[in-house]
Amino acid sequence: MSFEKYLIEDRRLIVLRALNKETDRRLNEALLSRYLESLGHRIARHTVRETLDWLTEVRAIKIEKFGESEVYIAELLERGEDHVAGRTVINGVARPSARSD
Helix, strand or coil, rough: CCCCHHHHHHHHHHHHHHHHHHHCCEEEEHHHHHHHHHCCCCCHHHHHHHHHHHHCCCCCCEEEEEEECCCCEEEEEEHHHHHHHCCCCCCCCCCCCCCCC
């Protein structure tokens, strides 16, 4: 696996884990961007959106867009939650470790 592919898959898992930690399983793209940066993924906003769009395509999350600038609000779906819990595997997302979050 290339290092770039590893980074992409890790970002996807980080987003799912972040959403899973929230009571309502929702976060906006700005908060997700800050969370990713806190874990070593300093990326542009459009890359965060690309990550969210991809996770939407594989039905791990859903996105709502708000306001004139269309701020993304991501919400974890059952498939994404199952991946974080290790009950299923989504190809293209890093597999969670055995440790609990």
